[in-house]
Amino acid sequence: MIEVRNLTKHYGDKKAVNDISFTVEDGQILGFLGPNGAGKSTTMNMLTGYISSTSGQALINGVDVLEDPIKAKAQIGYLPEIPPLYLDMTVKAYLNFVYDLKKCKLPRRSHLKDVCTLCKIKDVENRLIKNLSKGYKQRVGLAQALINNPPVLILDEPTVGLDPKQIIDIRTLIKRLGKNHTVILSSHILSEIQAVCDRVIIINKGVVAADDTAANLSNKVTTDHRVIVRIDGPKAEVLQKIRELDNIKYVRADMEREAGIYEYEIEAEPGVDIRREINRIVRENGWNILLLRTMEMTLEDIFLKITMGETIINEKEANA
Amino acid sequence: MGAIYRREIGAFFSSGIAYVFLAVFYVFAGYFFSINTLAVGTTNMSGMFANLFLIIIFLIPILTMRLFSEEKKQKTEQGLLTAPVSLTSIVLGKYFAALTLFTIGISVVFVYGFILSLFGSVAWLTLVSNFLALFLLGAAFSAVGVFISSLTENQVIAAVGGFVCLMMLYMIDVIASSVNVTWLQNFLYDMSFYSRYYEFTCGIFNLSSVLFYLSTAVLFNFFTVRVFEKRRWS
Numbered sequence: 001m002i003e004v005r006n007l008t009k010h011y012g013d014k015k016a017v018n019d020i021s022f023t024v025e026d027g028q029i030l031g032f033l034g035p036n037g038a039g040k041s042t043t044m045n046m047l048t049g050y051i052s053s054t055s056g057q058a059l060i061n062g063v064d065v066l067e068d069p070i071k072a073k074a075q076i077g078y079l080p081e082i083p084p085l086y087l088d089m090t091v092k093a094y095l096n097f098v099y100d101l102k103k104c105k106l107p108r109r110s111h112l113k114d115v116c117t118l119c120k121i122k123d124v125e126n127r128l129i130k131n132l133s134k135g136y137k138q139r140v141g142l143a144q145a146l147i148n149n150p151p152v153l154i155l156d157e158p159t160v161g162l163d164p165k166q167i168i169d170i171r172t173l174i175k176r177l178g179k180n181h182t183v184i185l186s187s188h189i190l191s192e193i194q195a196v197c198d199r200v201i202i203i204n205k206g207v208v209a210a211d212d213t214a215a216n217l218s219n220k221v222t223t224d225h226r227v228i229v230r231i232d233g234p235k236a237e238v239l240q241k242i243r244e245l246d247n248i249k250y251v252r253a254d255m256e257r258e259a260g261i262y263e264y265e266i267e268a269e270p271g272v273d274i275r276r277e278i279n280r281i282v283r284e285n286g287w288n289i290l291l292l293r294t295m296e297m298t299l300e301d302i303f304l305k306i307t308m309g310e311t312i313i314n315e316k317e318a319n320a
Numbered sequence: 321m322g323a324i325y326r327r328e329i330g331a332f333f334s335s336g337i338a339y340v341f342l343a344v345f346y347v348f349a350g351y352f353f354s355i356n357t358l359a360v361g362t363t364n365m366s367g368m369f370a371n372l373f374l375i376i377i378f379l380i381p382i383l384t385m386r387l388f389s390e391e392k393k394q395k396t397e398q399g400l401l402t403a404p405v406s407l408t409s410i411v412l413g414k415y416f417a418a419l420t421l422f423t424i425g426i427s428v429v430f431v432y433g434f435i436l437s438l439f440g441s442v443a444w445l446t447l448v449s450n451f452l453a454l455f456l457l458g459a460a461f462s463a464v465g466v467f468i469s470s471l472t473e474n475q476v477i478a479a480v481g482g483f484v485c486l487m488m489l490y491m492i493d494v495i496a497s498s499v500n501v502t503w504l505q506n507f508l509y510d511m512s513f514y515s516r517y518y519e520f521t522c523g524i525f526n527l528s529s530v531l532f533y534l535s536t537a538v539l540f541n542f543f544t545v546r547v548f549e550k551r552r553w554s
Contacts, residue, residue: 048402052553074404084399086327088334100323103401144399 001026002047002152002182007056008167009042016042018206019056029178031197031214032186039206040186041081044156047184048078060152074102077150079158083141087130091121091140094129095147104148111147118173119143121140134161142170146177153177155185159192173197225268226295228254229278232261233287239264243283247272261290324400324413328387332421345425348375353432354524363443365429366521369450373517376422376458377490381384381482383421384465385475387414388544392473401548411544415466422458426451426523446523453520456515456533461486463540470547489513 002024004180009017017039024030045051047058049065049072058065063072067125086094096114116122119139124132129140138161145153158174173319174196177183185284187193193200193214200217202210210217231238235253242251247269254263275292282289329334332338349372391397400410429451436442464485469478493515496508509515516529 045398050398050402050552066428070404070406073402076402078398080395080398080402082395082398084396085394086331086396087394087519093330097323097327098399098403100326101400101405103404235419 001059002041002184003059003060003062005057005059007043007046007058008279009039009046009051010054015206017053017206020055020203020206020208022201022208022211023227024182024184026182027179028199029174029183029197031193031200032203033188033190033193033200034186034203034209035188038203040203041156042206043203044078044154044184044186048076048154049073050078050080071219073210074148075152076214077147077151077153079141079145079153079155081156081160083137083144085129085137085140085144088128090126090128091116091132092125092139095125095143098144098147102148106149111149115143115146118146120169130177135163139166139170142173150183153181153183153185155183157186157188159187159189169194173202175193202273205289225270225272225274227275227278228263228264228291228293228295229266229289230257230261230263230291231287232290233282233285237285238262238287241285242266242278245274245277245281247274258290263291265295265315321409321413321416322404324405324410325417327416329415329420331378331386332383332417335386337382338421341379341421341474342425344380345375348372349428349432357432357436362440363440365432365436365447366450366523369429369454369521370499370518372426372454373457373490373514376454377486378483379425380418380422380458380461380465380486381468381479383418383481384462384469384482386469387418387466387495388476389473389478392515393475401552407545407548411466411470411541411548415544418462418466419459422462423455426454426458429454443523449523449525450521452530453496453517456530457517460513460533460536460540461489463537463544464489467540467544467547468546496519 001166004020004022007017007020008015019041020043022030032043034040042051046053047060047065049069052066060072060075063075065072086097089097089103095115096108099108099112113122116125121136121139121143124136129137132140138158141156142158155174159170160286163168165196170194174183174185178196178198185193194217197214200210200212200214201208202217215261239251242248242264248266249269250265250267252265254265257263266274266278277287278292332341338538349368352368353365356371357363357365360367368403388397393402401407429447433442433447459510465478465482468481468485472478473480490513492508492512496505496512499505499508513533516526519526519529
């Protein structure tokens with residue numbers, strides 16, 4: 001279990017992390033979501049004892065990271081943003097070094113073999129780390145975090161630099177590890193967090209912007225009301241018909257994608273799914289839908305959306 | 321500590337620094353041995369030992385420059401500092417790795433002693449005491465070098481910085497002789513690395529000098545630990 005109480009980190013005047021509190025239960029996978037510079041890595045560095053906090057406390061299974069760092073660190077497997085790899089060593093020599101460094105008591109040969117198999121680096125174990133590709137380096141980094149089978153895993157952007165197939169592999173691996181480890185992973189990719197995590201904490205500018213289950217979060221940020229449609233039909237008429245629908249906030253014809261065929265950006269009132277309505281008018285007028293997709297939400301949109309509720313309330317209070 | 325020590329010894333050889341260090345040291349030691357001892361036709365090796373002082377001022381920064389600066393540059397220190405080991409054992413692991421390589425280098429003097437023993441009688445006790453002096457000097461200088469390496473992430477700066485600092489320590493006598501204030505002058509003479517070392521090469525075993533070198537080593541290793549402690553807290 002990881003308990004974080006009012007954790008704060010100042011760099012000079014700049015508050016990198018400001019009064020963050022949360023608890024991660026055993027066997028939970030927590031996702032840290034936030035744009036670059038939001039304080040994800042700083043929080044993780046404080047949890048792992050790499051840097052100290054300005055104030056507040058971080059407890060790993062009840063052990064304070066600052067009070068008893070060696071005991072706390074022994075329970076953590078950490079994959080930093082840049083994996084701490086010695087480029088002049090072979091993968092095998094490096095993992096043996098980490099094994100010794102962590103004073104691992106598990107049987108050396110079989111444990112290292114298990115870790116290599118899990119991370120799929122068995123075929124490169126005799127190569128120098130400097131000659132490996134980014135994806136392999138990342139997996140060696142993950143392997144060193146798994147050595148000594150620590151109950152808590154902290155992974156800072158574990159899928160950066162991997163190809164799509166490897167990303168899926170690593171996600172599956174993390175999910176599997178989540179069954180008997182407590183995992184915190186960070187990412188700036190929403191879909192990744194949704195795919196892997198039970199719970200999501202969104203950090204922005206050093207503060208927790210949202211703390212919710214992944215399912216709730218995806219409900220909150222559902223994008224069904226913002227769609228892009230490519231309709232084969234006369235432009236002016238299509239625009240006209242769409243405008244006549246209920247609950248439409250905004251519609252705009254985008255560029256001409258195919259000869260005489262335009263894409264339309266449509267936004268309805270939040271929570272209204274307009275896809276069926278669009279289908280209906282297209283059918284009635286004998287046009288064709290060539291493409292329909294919901295608009296991807298950017299992280300900024302999500303922050304806006306999540307923090308919007310508060311700002312509206314605040315504005316109302318200010319006006320009153 | 322053991323894991324870090326073993327890795328550093330391995331890295332000395334895989335990076336080639338060990339070969340450069342040993343080769344250069346053997347060249348100079350061999351040169352001074354033939355000029356000061358063999359050519360003169362004596363079994364007294366103190367002339368060679370006196371000259372080696374200057375050589376290790378140049379060579380020790382090369383041994384120690386990589387130790388922490390490289391970790392910082394490659395971001396591998398994050399791995400060490402989040403591992404369940406104390407800062408002291410990280411610092412000492414690296415320090416002893418450098419000291420071990422240094423000791424391998426200077427052990428060549430026993431080979432010279434063996435060669436001399438074929439032609440005449442060697443004062444082995446003096447030789448051992450000279451060796452001990454060189455070892456202690458290396459122990460103190462390595463600690464200074466490791467400390468400077470922990471301050472920068474650039475190997476060249478670590479090497480040049482180390483060289484300048486050791487040169488300053490060497491020149492304490494020169495500085496002292498030009499100081500007019502008596503107490504300061506005496507203090508500087510007491511701090512002199514060279515005159516204490518020279519005493520050894522004359523065959524005088526002075527326990528206070530042994531303590532002087534050892535406490536320098538302890539002090540600078542302590543400083544290195546503090547550098548990391550401070551960075552963690554800032």
